[in-house]
Amino acid sequence: MTSRHTQGDGQPTARPALVDASMTLINEFYRRPLDPGYALAAQRRQAGAGPSRTRPGIAALVVLALALGLGTTAATLQLRKPLGQANEARRVLESQITERGDEAADLQTQATALGDEISSLQASVLGDADASLRAALDASAVESGAVEVTGKGLRIELSDATSADADDVDPDARVQDSDLQVLVNSLWEAGAEAIAINGQRLAATTAIRSAGSAVLVDLVPLSSPYTVEAIGDSVTMQTDLARSSAGQLLATLRATYGIGVEMSSQRHLDLPAVRVTTLREATVPAGSGLPDLRVDPEDGAGEDGGPVSPSADAVAGSSRR
Amino acid sequence: MIAVIGLVVGVVAGLVLQPTVPLELQPYLPIAVVAALDALFGGLRAMLDGIFDDRVFLTSFLSNVVVAALIVFLGDQLGVGTQLSTAVVVVLGIRIFSNAASIRRHLFKA
Numbered sequence: 001m002t003s004r005h006t007q008g009d010g011q012p013t014a015r016p017a018l019v020d021a022s023m024t025l026i027n028e029f030y031r032r033p034l035d036p037g038y039a040l041a042a043q044r045r046q047a048g049a050g051p052s053r054t055r056p057g058i059a060a061l062v063v064l065a066l067a068l069g070l071g072t073t074a075a076t077l078q079l080r081k082p083l084g085q086a087n088e089a090r091r092v093l094e095s096q097i098t099e100r101g102d103e104a105a106d107l108q109t110q111a112t113a114l115g116d117e118i119s120s121l122q123a124s125v126l127g128d129a130d131a132s133l134r135a136a137l138d139a140s141a142v143e144s145g146a147v148e149v150t151g152k153g154l155r156i157e158l159s160d161a162t163s164a165d166a167d168d169v170d171p172d173a174r175v176q177d178s179d180l181q182v183l184v185n186s187l188w189e190a191g192a193e194a195i196a197i198n199g200q201r202l203a204a205t206t207a208i209r210s211a212g213s214a215v216l217v218d219l220v221p222l223s224s225p226y227t228v229e230a231i232g233d234s235v236t237m238q239t240d241l242a243r244s245s246a247g248q249l250l251a252t253l254r255a256t257y258g259i260g261v262e263m264s265s266q267r268h269l270d271l272p273a274v275r276v277t278t279l280r281e282a283t284v285p286a287g288s289g290l291p292d293l294r295v296d297p298e299d300g301a302g303e304d305g306g307p308v309s310p311s312a313d314a315v316a317g318s319s320r321r
Numbered sequence: 322m323i324a325v326i327g328l329v330v331g332v333v334a335g336l337v338l339q340p341t342v343p344l345e346l347q348p349y350l351p352i353a354v355v356a357a358l359d360a361l362f363g364g365l366r367a368m369l370d371g372i373f374d375d376r377v378f379l380t381s382f383l384s385n386v387v388v389a390a391l392i393v394f395l396g397d398q399l400g401v402g403t404q405l406s407t408a409v410v411v412v413l414g415i416r417i418f419s420n421a422a423s424i425r426r427h428l429f430k431a
Binding site: 039 | 326372
């Protein structure tokens, strides 16, 4: 093959002794980047021995050129496309998330409105016939978390230990469901009338659990900082809490794991109602003149008016440390 | 020159028509595009050198693309697809670089 051993500037490259014989492959690429076919064709043209250009030959060239241009463009476009598709998919998912979120919020407001309607209907049915019955109802409504509660109380804020590396957090340095369970149980014990975590009201059957690294309260995922608000006598609650196992736990969390614990008594706390109240047991009050019917849709988990009984899940919380 | 015109018309047609590439060919597209770039730069340099030839340009273009895709296909079958792709990209990259350097010398005399 008569190859064109020239650089771009036309200087013939003197071939020295091959000191870099081991580099022939690289040299070959570097010195002769141009397809030798061009030089060959040029030589042939100079010699006048070039292939005669026939009409079909030119047509074939044009078709080939068209096809190559089309193919290359198609390939380039295709290579750029997947990114667009991924973005599209993400946009769809995002819109779905917001859509469902709005839907859930709508349903929640609807549920709240219906709950309000139920309580107003209940009040109108009862009228002012039986004051003691209504008082009992109101009390149980507070205890079951069916109504919003306002009052003074205690606010305890737990926050995950700050870590230099956000990706690599020691799970022990996070607030865990068991911590919240112990704290909540001790608060009930200390005489709290109503408790909410990050605005999620706790009823007697509300579960505090964990799923992965998230803490679920009433199946709603929450994240640090966790604000536990308890309505009741803040002074007695604070002293009782300090004496209880939760007091020790909080001290350990603070000292050993660097978890932030802040306790403050509040003059005014607003706790929302429980998101969903399920009817577990219903009785017709005695002395209402109606036959004593007992409605028991499922095996009732306890009586509304009884002593405050934290949920089974919350009770099950054992100390992890 | 007719090859260049044909190519440009093909590119424009591709942009307008937006054809889709079959799914089976997609793994070979990146290498094929790099090979096409190599052929383009080679053609440009030959043009500046004054030895451009339609037939050589199109043949090198086509063979570059086909061989590059073939190498990737072979590599995939042998389980060394990524390594072979890297090899092809390195080789074509070197050629593109030195062709581009020589084009630069032609254009800017530097």
